[in-house]
Structure formats: C-alpha cells, structure tokens
Amino acid sequence: MRGLTAWCCGLIFFLPFAWMVLTSLHAEPDAATNPPAWGAPLTLDGYRAFFGAADGAAPWPPLLNSLTASTLSTALVLLLAVPAAYALSIRPVRKWTDVLFFFLSTKMLPAVAGLLPVYLIARNTGTLDTVWLLVVLYTSMNLPVAVWMMRSFLAEVPVEIIEAASIDGAALPTVLLRIVAPVAAPGIAATALISFIFSWNELLFARVLTGVVAGTAPVFLTGFVTSQGLFLAKVCAAAACVSLPVLVAGFAAQDKLVQGLSLGAVK
Amino acid sequence: MAAPSDARPAGAAAERGTPGPPPGHPARTAHGARTARTARPVQGRAAARSRRAPLLPALVFLIAVTQLPFVGTLVISFMRWNALAPDDRGFGGLDNYRAAFTDPDLRAALLTTVVLTAVVVLVSLALGLGLALLLDGPFRGRGLVRTMIITPFLVVPAAAALLWKHALYNASYGLLNGSLTWLWALFGSDAAPQPDWMSSVPLVAVEVSLIWQWTPFMTLILLAGLQSRSPDTVEAARVDGAGSRQVFRHLTFPHLRRYLELSALLGSIHVVQNFDAVFTLTSGGLGTANLPYTVYATFYQAHDYGRASAEGVIAVVCTMVIATFALRTVSSLFKEANA
Numbered sequence: 001m002r003g004l005t006a007w008c009c010g011l012i013f014f015l016p017f018a019w020m021v022l023t024s025l026h027a028e029p030d031a032a033t034n035p036p037a038w039g040a041p042l043t044l045d046g047y048r049a050f051f052g053a054a055d056g057a058a059p060w061p062p063l064l065n066s067l068t069a070s071t072l073s074t075a076l077v078l079l080l081a082v083p084a085a086y087a088l089s090i091r092p093v094r095k096w097t098d099v100l101f102f103f104l105s106t107k108m109l110p111a112v113a114g115l116l117p118v119y120l121i122a123r124n125t126g127t128l129d130t131v132w133l134l135v136v137l138y139t140s141m142n143l144p145v146a147v148w149m150m151r152s153f154l155a156e157v158p159v160e161i162i163e164a165a166s167i168d169g170a171a172l173p174t175v176l177l178r179i180v181a182p183v184a185a186p187g188i189a190a191t192a193l194i195s196f197i198f199s200w201n202e203l204l205f206a207r208v209l210t211g212v213v214a215g216t217a218p219v220f221l222t223g224f225v226t227s228q229g230l231f232l233a234k235v236c237a238a239a240a241c242v243s244l245p246v247l248v249a250g251f252a253a254q255d256k257l258v259q260g261l262s263l264g265a266v267k
Numbered sequence: 268m269a270a271p272s273d274a275r276p277a278g279a280a281a282e283r284g285t286p287g288p289p290p291g292h293p294a295r296t297a298h299g300a301r302t303a304r305t306a307r308p309v310q311g312r313a314a315a316r317s318r319r320a321p322l323l324p325a326l327v328f329l330i331a332v333t334q335l336p337f338v339g340t341l342v343i344s345f346m347r348w349n350a351l352a353p354d355d356r357g358f359g360g361l362d363n364y365r366a367a368f369t370d371p372d373l374r375a376a377l378l379t380t381v382v383l384t385a386v387v388v389l390v391s392l393a394l395g396l397g398l399a400l401l402l403d404g405p406f407r408g409r410g411l412v413r414t415m416i417i418t419p420f421l422v423v424p425a426a427a428a429l430l431w432k433h434a435l436y437n438a439s440y441g442l443l444n445g446s447l448t449w450l451w452a453l454f455g456s457d458a459a460p461q462p463d464w465m466s467s468v469p470l471v472a473v474e475v476s477l478i479w480q481w482t483p484f485m486t487l488i489l490l491a492g493l494q495s496r497s498p499d500t501v502e503a504a505r506v507d508g509a510g511s512r513q514v515f516r517h518l519t520f521p522h523l524r525r526y527l528e529l530s531a532l533l534g535s536i537h538v539v540q541n542f543d544a545v546f547t548l549t550s551g552g553l554g555t556a557n558l559p560y561t562v563y564a565t566f567y568q569a570h571d572y573g574r575a576s577a578e579g580v581i582a583v584v585c586t587m588v589i590a591t592f593a594l595r596t597v598s599s600l601f602k603e604a605n606a
Contacts, residue, residue, distance in 0.1 A: 003406030083321030117339030140332035239426035
C-alpha cells in the first residue's frame with residue numbers, strides 16, 4: 001500500500017520531466033498536438049535542430065560559458081572554503097560560530113540587493129559581458145554554502161593526525177593538501193558538485209551582466225523561444241540538454257545534496 | 268545575531284522523554300572538547316594570527332563581493348539617478364522610497380511576493396512531509412522513487428519554467444489540455460474544456476510550477492530529519508501499544524518540528540528571491556510581478572537606478588525578517604549537533 005502510493009506520487013512528480021524528454025524525441029508535428037501523440041515515432045531531430053542552429057544562435061558558446069563559469073568558480077570556492085572551514089572547525093578561531101553565521105547571513109542577502117553597483121563597477125572596469133565577472137559573483141554566491149558544508153565534513157578529520165603533522169613541522173598548505181584533502185575528499189567532491197549546480201542554474205546575474213559574448217546556457221535558453229519561434233520539440237530538447245549536467249551531478253551527489261541544501265545543519 | 272536559547276534542545280529532549288543523548292553524541296562532545304583544548308595558553312598574538320590566516324581570504328572576498336555592493340545600493344537609493352537622464356543626478360533624499368511606496372505596482376508586487384512565497388512554501392512543505400513519511404518506510408523500489416522525486420529540483424529552473432509554459436500550460440497543445448481532450452474522448456465527448464491556464468490563473472500557474480520544483484527540497488530535508496530520529500524510541504512506543512497516529516503526534520512530529528521550520532525558512536529565502544519562474548512564465552505580467560522581478564524591471568527596463576536601488580533595499584528588509592528566523596533555527600539545530 002505504502003509502496004503503491006509512493007510510486008504514484010513519484011510518477012506524478014516525474015511526469016513533467018518525462019514529458020519533456022518524450023516531447024524532445026518527437027518530430028515537430030507530433031510534439032505540438034492535442035490530444036498528445038503518446039506513441040508517435042521517436043526521432044533525434046529536436047536535438048539535431050538544437051545543436052545545428054545556425055546564425056549566431058548556436059548553443060555551444062553558451063554551454064561552454066556555463067561550463068567555464070561554473071567550473072572556475074567551483075575551483076575558486078574550494079580554494080577559499082577549505083582553508084576557511086579548517087579555521088572554523090579543526091583549529092577554530094575565537095568566536096568561530098559568529099564568523100560561521102556571518103557567512104550564512106550573506107547567503108540570505110537577496111541577489112537584487114547588489115545587482116546595480118556590480119553592474120556599474122563591471123561597466124566601468126570593462127568586465128561587463130565576461131565570464132570572469134560571473135566567476136567572481138558565483139564564487140561569492142556559493143562560498144557561504146561551501147564553508148558550511150566543508151566545516152561539517154572537516155569536523156570528521158581526526159585532530160591527532162593534524163597535530164602530529166604540525167609537530168613534524170608541516171605548514172598549513174601541506175597539512176591541507178596531504179592530510180585534510182584526502183580524508184575529506186568525498187565531502188569536498190559533494191561541495192564541488194553543489195557549487196557547480198547552483199552556478200549552472202543561475203539566471204538573474206547572467207541575464208543582466210552578460211550579453212552576446214558571455215551569455216550562459218540559462219540565458220540562451222530563455223532567449224531561445226523568442227529568437228527561434230516556438231518549435232516545441234526543439235525547446236524541450238534544449239531544456240533537456242541544458243539540464244543534463246545538473247541532473248548527472250545531482251544524482252551523483254544525491255546523499256550529500258541534503259547537507260548542502262540545508263547548509264550543513266542537517267546531517 | 269540573536270543567540271538561541273541553549274535550554275531549548277535539552278527541554279525538547281526532556282519533553283520527548285528521550286533516555287539520554289543518542290549514541291554518537293558523547294564522541295562528538297569529546298571531539299569538541301579536544302578541539303577547544305588545542306588552543307594552548309602559551310600562544311600569543313602570532314599564533315592567533317596564524318589561526319586566522321586561512322580564514323581571511325574567504326572572509327575578505329565575501330565582504331568585498333557581497334557587502335560592499337549592498338552599501339553601494341544603499342547609497343544610490345538616496346540619489347536621483349536615471350540612466351535615461353544622466354545630467355539630472357544628485358542627492359534625492361527619501362524621494363525614491365516615497366516614489367516606491369506610493370507606486371501601486373510596487374505595493375502589488377509586495378503582496379504578490381508574500382502570497383507567492385507563502386503558498387509555495389506551505390503547499391510544498393505539506394506535500395514534502397507526506398512524501399518524506401512515505402519514503403521513510405521500506406518498500407520495493409524506494410531508491411528509484413526517491414530519485415524520481417528529486418528530479419524536479421535538478422531541472423535547471425529556467426528550463427523548468429520553459430517546460431511548464433510551453434509543454435504543459437499551453438492552451439492549444441500543452442499536456443494539461445491535451446490530457447483533458449484525451450480523457451473526454453475516452454467517454455466519447457469532443458467538447459473537453461480547454462482553459463488558458465497562463466492567462467486565467469497566472470499566479471496559480473507560477474505557484475504550481477514552483478511547488479513542483481520545491482517539494483523535493485522539503486522532502487529531502489524532512490527525510491533526513493526522519494532518519495535522524497532514533498528507531499529505538501519508536502520501537503519502545505510501539506511495544507507500549509502506541510498506534511501510528513500516536514507515534515506521529517507524540518514522537519515524530521515534535522522531533523520533526525525544527526526540520527519543518529528549517530525547510531520552511533530556507534525554502535522561503537529562496538522562493539522570496541525567485542526570479543526565473545516569474546521572468547520566464549509571465550514576464551511579470553498579469554499580476555505576477557514579485558519584488559525581485561520589479562527591481563529587475565525598474566533597473567533593466569526603466570533604467571531608474573535610484574528607484575531600483577530603493578526597491579532593492581526594500582527587498583532586503585523583507586528578506587531580513589525571514590532570514591532572522593532562519594538563522595535562529597539553523598543555530599538551534601547546530602547547537603544541538605555540537606552540544
């Protein structure tokens with residue numbers, strides 16, 4: 001009974017996604033029909049049309065921009081968050097809880113609150129419409145979550161090993177690289193995936209601060225319908241392609257996802 | 268930051284009648300004490316500095332990229348500054364705030380934000396609780412169902428909005444109306460109702476798509492909460508003859524309360540800032556413009572920098588109310604875990 005109810009609920013939640021994938025695999029005339037053509041023959045035309053789009057509407061540059069911005073900002077997040085989490089959990093600074101909560105409070109500042117000054121600074125420094133700008137912003141967006149997650153992962157590293165290494169004269173970078181990183185590797189990987197997902201999904205900053213050169217996949221996607229006219233199969237194929245990296249990353253990090261989403265408050 | 272009452276977790280535990288701290292707790296306490304003891308008394312200023320050093324890059328970066336721009340927004344909110352009239356720039360006092368608050372559109376946006384956030388959070392919380400309770404028990408294919416339920420949260424929000432707008436809500440060939448036609452045809456009727464969802468119930472349409480996206484979030488956190496409850500207590504209650512309903516009311520619900528608060532508040536923080544769904548589904552039309560969209564429109568379309576900044580500050584004040592509660596809840600859970 002429980003199983004049946006759960007399966008029904010699961011299928012209901014899964015249905016819109018399944019419908020998106022099914023529609024993306026239909027030919028255009030079969031995609032936009034009423035009643036729906038459930039059993040229409042499958043084709044990859046939607047995907048071919050999406051990737052073969054000519055005239056500056058090719059999806060590769062935006063996908064590449066998203067990949068660059070998300071990957072670089074994730075790397076930067078880890079570079080900043082691992083030492084910070086070390087200072088907050090393994091050898092804590094004074095008032096470390098206050099610092100930890102300061103990190104969290106910045107996450108709760110609405111993005112629109114800093115949009116305009118960021119735009120003006122970017123315009124005056126000539127960084128508008130560059131991936132670098134997004135890298136910096138996405139890093140600040142994900143850093144609080146990463147510090148919180150990393151802190152709870154690093155708390156599991158045995159202090160004795162670190163103390164022994166310190167007595168042997170190991171400097172902080174060595175300790176982080178040789179001891180903390182290998183022990184906390186699964187946690188670091190989960191943090192990286194979540195940071196990647198959030199960066200990949202971001203729309204507001206990318207929409208305002210990028211244009212033709214550095215536009216990301218979500219920006220491309222929202223502009224896709226207006227520029228191409230509505231071809232349902234193609235739109236669904238585009239949505240599926242843009243979501244694919246996040247789906248893969250999300251399914252991989254399923255267990256750790258909760259910890260990231262709840263800012264490490266729930267283990 | 269308001270410190271949460273330290274008595275609370277202990278009180279809650281006493282209320283539940285938990286027999287002592289759960290296993291694993293003493294170990295963590297010992298660990299905490301150990302980390303505290305590493306602060307040797309001999310260390311001077313140099314040692315404190317070396318302790319702080321790894322923290323500083325992250326802290327400085329975050330202050331520079333998030334706090335300074337907000338100060339900028341605060342300053343510009345008191346200025347007369349429209350990019351379309353660049354010469355008329357100067358100190359404007361409270362003009363922008365006055366203009367913002369007397370603007371019926373902004374008032375409507377405030378109301379929309381409140382309604383949208385409340386409806387989305389409450390409905391997805393209720394659904395999430397039901398799903399978490401379902402997923403907590405054993406059944407065949409549980410992992411698969413869990414994966415299916417997580418999927419909506421993993422679809423890129425902009426893609427999800429497009430999916431709802433074009434593949435589901437569309438009046439002439441969306442799945443909703445298509446299914447209606449199909450169902451009616453099963454009974455031999457060709458007069459199925461074909462409502463135009465996006466224009467007849469625009470706000471509900473936005474809400475449904477967001478509920479679809481946020482229910483998994485609630486489910487995941489509540490499920491983690493359920494699974495952190497010690498099975499022994501439930502077992503004991505069962506042995507004492509408590510029914511499912513009693514177990515839920517007296518054991519599960521009190522335990523879940525703070526997880527419910529946490530997911531509601533973190534959900535609110537995100538939904539109150541929602542931009543993707545409003546922007547993509549309705550472009551803020553038909554009474555669906557929320558505060559973030561309004562700030563975006565004032566800035567991006569009206570180019571009124573002063574006014575947009577004032578609206579941005581208002582958005583921050585509104586979020587701060589939720590954020591304060593969120594921080595308090597997180598810190599009480601956090602204290603409990605570290606106690």
